[in-house]
Amino acid sequence: MSGGGDKEGIKSARAANSDCSLILESLIVGxxxxxxxxxxxxxxxxxxxxxxxxKLNLDEVGPQALxxxxxxxxxxxxxxxxxxxxxxxAAILGNPKVANHGKVVLGALDKAVKNLDNIKxxxxxxxxLHCEKLNVDPDNFRLLADCLTIVIATKFGAAFPPQVQATxxxxxxxxxxxxxxxxx
Amino acid sequence: xxxxxKDMATVKTLWGKISSKxxxxxxxxLGRLLTVYPQTKTYFAHWADVSxxxxxxxxxxxxxMGAVGEAVSKIEDLPGALSQLSELHAYKLRVDPANFKLxxxxxxxxxxxxxxxxxxxxxxVSLDKFLQNLAxxxxxxxx
Numbered sequence: 001m002s003g004g005g006d007k008e009g010i011k012s013a014r015a016a017n018s019d020c021s022l023i024l025e026s027l028i029v030g031x032x033x034x035x036x037x038x039x040x041x042x043x044x045x046x047x048x049x050x051x052x053x054x055k056l057n058l059d060e061v062g063p064q065a066l067x068x069x070x071x072x073x074x075x076x077x078x079x080x081x082x083x084x085x086x087x088x089x090a091a092i093l094g095n096p097k098v099a100n101h102g103k104v105v106l107g108a109l110d111k112a113v114k115n116l117d118n119i120k121x122x123x124x125x126x127x128x129l130h131c132e133k134l135n136v137d138p139d140n141f142r143l144l145a146d147c148l149t150i151v152i153a154t155k156f157g158a159a160f161p162p163q164v165q166a167t168x169x170x171x172x173x174x175x176x177x178x179x180x181x182x183x184x
Numbered sequence: 185x186x187x188x189x190k191d192m193a194t195v196k197t198l199w200g201k202i203s204s205k206x207x208x209x210x211x212x213x214l215g216r217l218l219t220v221y222p223q224t225k226t227y228f229a230h231w232a233d234v235s236x237x238x239x240x241x242x243x244x245x246x247x248x249m250g251a252v253g254e255a256v257s258k259i260e261d262l263p264g265a266l267s268q269l270s271e272l273h274a275y276k277l278r279v280d281p282a283n284f285k286l287x288x289x290x291x292x293x294x295x296x297x298x299x300x301x302x303x304x305x306x307x308x309v310s311l312d313k314f315l316q317n318l319a320x321x322x323x324x325x326x327x
Contacts, residue, residue, distance in 0.1 A: 067305060068305045068308065071305040071306065071308070071309055072305060072308050072309040072312055089304075089305055089306050092305075093305070146289060149293065150292055150293055150296050150308070151296075153293045153294075153296050153297045154296035154297060154300045154303055155300070156297070157297050157298070157300065158297070160297060161236075162212075162215055162216045162219040162220065162236045163219060165216055165219070165220050165293065166216075166219050166220040169220050
């Protein structure tokens with residue numbers, strides 16, 4: 001990763017991290033300016049997503065997924081300079097700021113699950129935030145999506161059959177594309 | 185991102201726990217690759233059945249994990265261990281190397297599913313690095 005943790009990035013990241021929940025609500029609620037005409041969900045896919053989501057404890061899974069990203073792909077720690085001790089796996093997994101931010105991220109994902117037909121519109125402002133203020137390389141969205149899939153698989157075991165995994169990863173791909181949509 | 189001594193030890197320990205189910209892991213991982221990433225089916229147009237659990241998928245999953253197991257046993261020299269397989273993939277099979285990442289992801293998903301208690305984030309990162317190195321060595325002779 002290039003050294004881009006510049007002052008502007010850090011200042012805005014710090015502000016964004018501390019006001020995350022507040023910012024999130026204002027960015028996501030309401031504004032669906034474009035319909036997602038391209039993504040179609042069958043009834044089976046909608047049920048599969050609802051079934052998976054309904055079984056998840058977001059407050060548990062969010063921290064686990066984010067913790068895993070920071071451990072498995074340590075360069076992602078560049079965005080969390082204000083989070084304190086990330087020096088080893090135990091520190092990351094016990095870090096309350098990581099845990100809290102994991103919950104924030106899954107809270108945002110909840111909006112996608114509840115707005116399957118317009119994920120792109122739902123995330124338009126969030127995409128802009130990640131690009132312009134947080135300066136997050138969008139490849140990180142894919143890394144987090146993969147870790148979340150793996151955490152879910154680890155929890156569900158045989159209750160996560162191939163077709164459900166396929167549907168879940170389709171949702172992840174749509175979410176990642178939506179978050180990347182405002183990058184220029 | 186080379187394997188440290190700790191990575192090698194972690195992978196060997198994990199393999200010790202999972203190798204008895206390696207056939208099943210291979211079949212599951214390959215079945216998921218073909219289901220979650222349907223474009224990978226293009227390499228298996230000659231199979232009668234590409235669905236998870238089918239005979240060709242089970243057989244080929246076993247073959248793949250056999251090679252992974254061999255690689256674990258020779259983890260200190262992956263380029264040497266994979267030299268012949270790399271030639272096979274480069275000149276005969278010509279599988280786009282991007283697909284190695286997709287299979288690796290599914291191997292990780294399946295190991296996590298089948299061995300949740302043995303799949304801490306530390307184990308995850310070592311396995312991820314190992315599979316990445318394996319993929320790199322497999323693509324070594326491509327050009």
